[in-house]
Amino acid sequence: MTDSCTLDDVRAALSLPDFDGLGAQRRMMPYGRPTGVVGEGANGPRLGGVLLLLYCVEEELHLVLTRRPDYDGVHSGQVSFPGGRHEPPEALTTTALRETWEEIGIPASEIELLGELTPLYVIPSNFEVHPFVGHYIGTGRPRFSPDVREVAAILEVPLRLLLDPTTRVEELMELRGGLRLRVPCFRVGEHAVWGATAMMLSEFLERLRYVRYVEEHPFI
Numbered sequence: 001m002t003d004s005c006t007l008d009d010v011r012a013a014l015s016l017p018d019f020d021g022l023g024a025q026r027r028m029m030p031y032g033r034p035t036g037v038v039g040e041g042a043n044g045p046r047l048g049g050v051l052l053l054l055y056c057v058e059e060e061l062h063l064v065l066t067r068r069p070d071y072d073g074v075h076s077g078q079v080s081f082p083g084g085r086h087e088p089p090e091a092l093t094t095t096a097l098r099e100t101w102e103e104i105g106i107p108a109s110e111i112e113l114l115g116e117l118t119p120l121y122v123i124p125s126n127f128e129v130h131p132f133v134g135h136y137i138g139t140g141r142p143r144f145s146p147d148v149r150e151v152a153a154i155l156e157v158p159l160r161l162l163l164d165p166t167t168r169v170e171e172l173m174e175l176r177g178g179l180r181l182r183v184p185c186f187r188v189g190e191h192a193v194w195g196a197t198a199m200m201l202s203e204f205l206e207r208l209r210y211v212r213y214v215e216e217h218p219f220i
Contacts, residue, residue, distance in 0.1 A: 028199045048084060049096035053134050060158055
């Protein structure tokens with residue numbers, strides 16, 4: 001099931017009733033990662049919003065990912081979605097759209113929000129991340145203008161590739177402090193997508209797989 005998806009598939013996937021989003025996220029959870037639920041944290045979690053931005057070229061949907069610059073920090077060089085810290089009193093959807101504009105130069109006026117995924121609580125950073133899905137409403141490929149302080153590279157990935165089961169692998173990662181850990185990840189060319197980003201992406205892909213399976217097996 002690796003043929004192209006449509007925006008109708010995406011809308012249907014985001015509106016599935018009673019879908020186990022947390023279970024789908026945990027398919028890509030690093031082994032030994034502490035688990036928690038949204039709302040935990042002694043003083044309440046910090047909030048953030050990210051955007052899974054889709055666009056269509058030659059009738060094929062693509063997903064936008066970014067690679068962070070290399071720096072002396074825990075997220076150095078990692079692949080992520082555009083997004084960042086919530087700034088009250090803005091809505092979390094506004095956070096995701098604002099950060100997308102600041103990081104890759106796509107304004108909110110050119111994005112249609114399609115829905116949201118299950119919020120993910122990241123225990124080590126005490127961050128509650130709210131993922132939203134949007135579609136670029138312009139023609140063809142967006143004109144990206146990345147902020148070089150936050151984005152080292154923009155990855156434009158066909159959904160067909162991410163839905164291919166062979167893209168999901170396990171690799172040995174070296175974490176901060178020299179800890180080496182085998183983790184599930186999505187292999188996108190030379191890049192590995194893992195951690196919280198892979199967990200949110202896993203939910204999105206599992207929702208799409210469910211919709212496509214029902215389309216192909218309508219009487220099951």
